[in-house]
Amino acid sequence: MKQQKEPTLKLIAEKLNISVTTVSKALKGYSDVSAVTRQRVIDMADQLNYTPNSLAVNFRTKETRTIGIIIPEVVHHFFSSVINGVIEEAERQNYFVIILQSNEKKEMEKRQVELLISKKVDGIIMSLSNQSNDEDYLKMIINKKIPFVLIDKISKLIDCSKVVIDDKKAAFDAVNHLINMGCKKIAHIRGPLNPQNAIDRFLGYKAALAHHNIPFNPELVIPCERVCYEEGYEFTKKIMTKYPDVDGFFAITDLVAVGILTYLNEQQIKVPEQVAVIGFSNWFMSGVISPKLSTIDQPGFTMGAQAFLLLKEEMESMKTTGERLCKTITLNTDVLVRASSKRN
Amino acid sequence: MKQQKEPTLKLIAEKLNISVTTVSKALKGYSDVSAVTRQRVIDMADQLNYTPNSLAVNFRTKETRTIGIIIPEVVHHFFSSVINGVIEEAERQNYFVIILQSNEKKEMEKRQVELLISKKVDGIIMSLSNQSNDEDYLKMIINKKIPFVLIDKISKLIDCSKVVIDDKKAAFDAVNHLINMGCKKIAHIRGPLNPQNAIDRFLGYKAALAHHNIPFNPELVIPCERVCYEEGYEFTKKIMTKYPDVDGFFAITDLVAVGILTYLNEQQIKVPEQVAVIGFSNWFMSGVISPKLSTIDQPGFTMGAQAFLLLKEEMESMKTTGERLCKTITLNTDVLVRASSKRN
DNA sequence: GATGTTTTCGAAATCGTTTTCGTTTGATAA
DNA sequence: TTATCAAACGAAAACGATTTCGAAAACATC
Known part of the structure; x- marks a missing residue:
C-alpha cells in the first residue's frame, strides 16, 4: 500500500471540470463564485479530504503562522511557565511556536536569532541572556521589521514592545515586608551584575532600606553567578559567619532561597524567628518545602500569554x-507571605 | 527607510549576467559549473548577503527541517528535560522543534497530531497522554508514512520506534532496595490505571515482593489521578492510619514522594528509621529536600536526545x-540511594 | 576535417496556491 | 437592436528554488 499523494486544488478542479481559480475562490469565500458551484467545491473537498498544502500557502503568502521564542533555558520553572503561556495562547490562534534556548550565551543567542530569521517566522518573543544589551542581532530584528516582543529579561536599549514586572517595586515590597516583620539587618543574595532584573531588584532592596532609614551595607549583598541552590547555601554561610546578627534574607529567586533555608536549618537557626527569608518567583515548590517559603509571585504563564497577544498586535500593526x-x-x-517570614 | 527586499537567485543571476540555474548549481556545489563561475557566484552571494528563501526551499523540496513533539505537559521537570534533549540534538543538526502539549487529554492530542501533519513536519516525537492507546490519529501518523518515535509513555499497540526505560525493572530495583534495607511492609502510591508506565512500575513492585516472598496486599496500593504532591500526602495519611506498621513507600514519582515525606515529617515518623521512602525520576529537587530523597534516575535529557537521533534514522530509512x-x-x-531510604 | 567526448551552461518545467485582470454570459435599459 | 452592467468563471502570472534535459562550446581522437 503506497502513499497516495495529497489532494490538491487541481484535483478538485479536474473532478468538477472547473478551473483551479474557482476552486480556490470557492474555498476561500470569494464573492464571485455562485452558491451552487461553491457548494459543489466544498462537497468535493470534503469527499477527497482536502487540506491546503501549508508549504505552498506559506510560500505564496510569505507567512508561516509560526513564531519563535528564545529564552535562556527551558528546564527552569519560570521559563517553562512562560513557554506554556505562549504556547497556549498561540495555539488558540492557530500559531506554532518554535522554542530555542540561548543557555545564557551571547553567541548562542545570536545564532538562534539568525535561525529564526532564516526560518521566516512571523514574529519573535525573547528573554535576553545575562550578557545581552543592544547587540547587533537584536537591532537586525528591528531593522528587518520583524514583530518583536521582549519579556522579563529585557534591555532598555532596544526599542520594542515589552512584557515585564516591576522588579524594583516587587523587591521593595519584599524587603519592606521583612522590615515590617521586624527585621533590622537584611542581607540580599542578588543576581548577576549585568541583567536589568537583578539590578532592579537590588535597587528595590536598597530603596526599601532607605525608606526605613536602615543603613545600606554593601557587604550584605553578594551576587550570584549561576543563581543556584548551592550559591544560596554558600553565600548564607559566608554572611552569617561574618554577620551573625543578620535577621533577614532577600534572595533573587526561590531556588537560592531554598539554599538559604537549608543552611539555616542545618545551623539550627530558627526561621522565621531568628532569621526571616523571602524569595522571588513563586516557584511551585516554595509552598512545599519546610518552612514554606515566602516569595513574590511572578506570573510566568500570564507573561507568556500576554507576550503572544502583544506580538499579535505588533504583527497587525506592522502589516497595516x-x-x-x-x-x-x-x-x-x-508578596506571598508564608511561614519563612511570618512573625505574628 | 523601507525594507529592501531579500536578494534572490534571480538577482545574483542578473548581476552576473548568467542564468538562475547556474547560480543555483554553483551554490549547491554541482559539478557542472566551472570553478571560475562558481567563485563569482559565491562572491556575489556574499556581497548581497544572500540566504536561500526557506519558504521556497521548503515548498520545493517538501521538507521543512522541522519536527514536532507532543508531550502531556511542558511545565514538568522530566518533560522539560526531554524537550531540552530533543532541542539540543535537533539544533545540532539544524532542525527546528515545534512543541505542543496534550494536557493529558485525548481530544487535545488528536488536534495536535493533526496540526503537526498539516504543518508537514518532517517527523514527530510523542509521549502519550494517560488515556491513549491505539487511537486513530496515531494510526494516521503511521499510514501517512511520517517518521515517528514514541518516548517514555508509549503504547505497545503502535508499531514504531520507541525510546523507553525498563519501568518494571526500575521499579523492581527500587522496591528490592527497600526490602534490602529491611522493609517488610511496603506501600505503593502508584500512577493512574491506564498508562503503561504506571502498570509496569506496579508490576515491578509486585515482582520484587514476590521475589522476597512478601505477600501482596492490594490495600497498600493506591492509584493517583493527578499524580501530585497533595495525593502523596493524602494517600500516605490514609495508608498509615489503617496500617501503622507500614515501613516503606515506593512512589510513582518524586513529587508524590515529597508529599509522603511531608506527611511523615508532620507525624514525626522517622525517615528512614521507621519508614523508608523511595521515589522515581530523580527530580532535581530530590537532592535538596530533607531528608534527601532516594529515587530512580530517569534520564530525561538523554531520552530526548536519543529520540531525536532515532527519529533522524527513521527519516532516513523512510526516505531510502x-x-x-x-x-x-x-x-x-x-537506584540513587539517599537519606530517605538509607539504613546503615 | 570528421567524429566523438567532455565541460559548461541555460531553457523550461515543476511544486500548489493566490490574485489580478480579463472574458463570457445573460439580463436590463435605452 | 444596441449599449450597459453585473454575475460567474478562467487564463495566466507570480512566489523562489530545484532539477531535468538538451544545447553549445571546447577539446580530443582518428
Whole structure:
C-alpha cells in the first residue's frame, strides 16, 4: 500500500471540470463564485479530504503562522511557565511556536536569532541572556521589521514592545515586608551584575532600606553567578559567619532561597524567628518545602500569554501601518507571605 | 527607510549576467559549473548577503527541517528535560522543534497530531497522554508514512520506534532496595490505571515482593489521578492510619514522594528509621529536600536526545527504503540511594 | 576535417496556491 | 437592436528554488 499523494486544488478542479481559480475562490469565500458551484467545491473537498498544502500557502503568502521564542533555558520553572503561556495562547490562534534556548550565551543567542530569521517566522518573543544589551542581532530584528516582543529579561536599549514586572517595586515590597516583620539587618543574595532584573531588584532592596532609614551595607549583598541552590547555601554561610546578627534574607529567586533555608536549618537557626527569608518567583515548590517559603509571585504563564497577544498586535500593526507599537505591559506582583517570614 | 527586499537567485543571476540555474548549481556545489563561475557566484552571494528563501526551499523540496513533539505537559521537570534533549540534538543538526502539549487529554492530542501533519513536519516525537492507546490519529501518523518515535509513555499497540526505560525493572530495583534495607511492609502510591508506565512500575513492585516472598496486599496500593504532591500526602495519611506498621513507600514519582515525606515529617515518623521512602525520576529537587530523597534516575535529557537521533534514522530509512525501522531503545536506570531510604 | 567526448551552461518545467485582470454570459435599459 | 452592467468563471502570472534535459562550446581522437 503506497502513499497516495495529497489532494490538491487541481484535483478538485479536474473532478468538477472547473478551473483551479474557482476552486480556490470557492474555498476561500470569494464573492464571485455562485452558491451552487461553491457548494459543489466544498462537497468535493470534503469527499477527497482536502487540506491546503501549508508549504505552498506559506510560500505564496510569505507567512508561516509560526513564531519563535528564545529564552535562556527551558528546564527552569519560570521559563517553562512562560513557554506554556505562549504556547497556549498561540495555539488558540492557530500559531506554532518554535522554542530555542540561548543557555545564557551571547553567541548562542545570536545564532538562534539568525535561525529564526532564516526560518521566516512571523514574529519573535525573547528573554535576553545575562550578557545581552543592544547587540547587533537584536537591532537586525528591528531593522528587518520583524514583530518583536521582549519579556522579563529585557534591555532598555532596544526599542520594542515589552512584557515585564516591576522588579524594583516587587523587591521593595519584599524587603519592606521583612522590615515590617521586624527585621533590622537584611542581607540580599542578588543576581548577576549585568541583567536589568537583578539590578532592579537590588535597587528595590536598597530603596526599601532607605525608606526605613536602615543603613545600606554593601557587604550584605553578594551576587550570584549561576543563581543556584548551592550559591544560596554558600553565600548564607559566608554572611552569617561574618554577620551573625543578620535577621533577614532577600534572595533573587526561590531556588537560592531554598539554599538559604537549608543552611539555616542545618545551623539550627530558627526561621522565621531568628532569621526571616523571602524569595522571588513563586516557584511551585516554595509552598512545599519546610518552612514554606515566602516569595513574590511572578506570573510566568500570564507573561507568556500576554507576550503572544502583544506580538499579535505588533504583527497587525506592522502589516497595516508598517510601524511598531512599542508598548510595554507591566504585570502585577504580590508578596506571598508564608511561614519563612511570618512573625505574628 | 523601507525594507529592501531579500536578494534572490534571480538577482545574483542578473548581476552576473548568467542564468538562475547556474547560480543555483554553483551554490549547491554541482559539478557542472566551472570553478571560475562558481567563485563569482559565491562572491556575489556574499556581497548581497544572500540566504536561500526557506519558504521556497521548503515548498520545493517538501521538507521543512522541522519536527514536532507532543508531550502531556511542558511545565514538568522530566518533560522539560526531554524537550531540552530533543532541542539540543535537533539544533545540532539544524532542525527546528515545534512543541505542543496534550494536557493529558485525548481530544487535545488528536488536534495536535493533526496540526503537526498539516504543518508537514518532517517527523514527530510523542509521549502519550494517560488515556491513549491505539487511537486513530496515531494510526494516521503511521499510514501517512511520517517518521515517528514514541518516548517514555508509549503504547505497545503502535508499531514504531520507541525510546523507553525498563519501568518494571526500575521499579523492581527500587522496591528490592527497600526490602534490602529491611522493609517488610511496603506501600505503593502508584500512577493512574491506564498508562503503561504506571502498570509496569506496579508490576515491578509486585515482582520484587514476590521475589522476597512478601505477600501482596492490594490495600497498600493506591492509584493517583493527578499524580501530585497533595495525593502523596493524602494517600500516605490514609495508608498509615489503617496500617501503622507500614515501613516503606515506593512512589510513582518524586513529587508524590515529597508529599509522603511531608506527611511523615508532620507525624514525626522517622525517615528512614521507621519508614523508608523511595521515589522515581530523580527530580532535581530530590537532592535538596530533607531528608534527601532516594529515587530512580530517569534520564530525561538523554531520552530526548536519543529520540531525536532515532527519529533522524527513521527519516532516513523512510526516505531510502520507505520502511520504518521500529527500533526500541531502552535506557539504563539506577537506584540513587539517599537519606530517605538509607539504613546503615 | 570528421567524429566523438567532455565541460559548461541555460531553457523550461515543476511544486500548489493566490490574485489580478480579463472574458463570457445573460439580463436590463435605452 | 444596441449599449450597459453585473454575475460567474478562467487564463495566466507570480512566489523562489530545484532539477531535468538538451544545447553549445571546447577539446580530443582518428
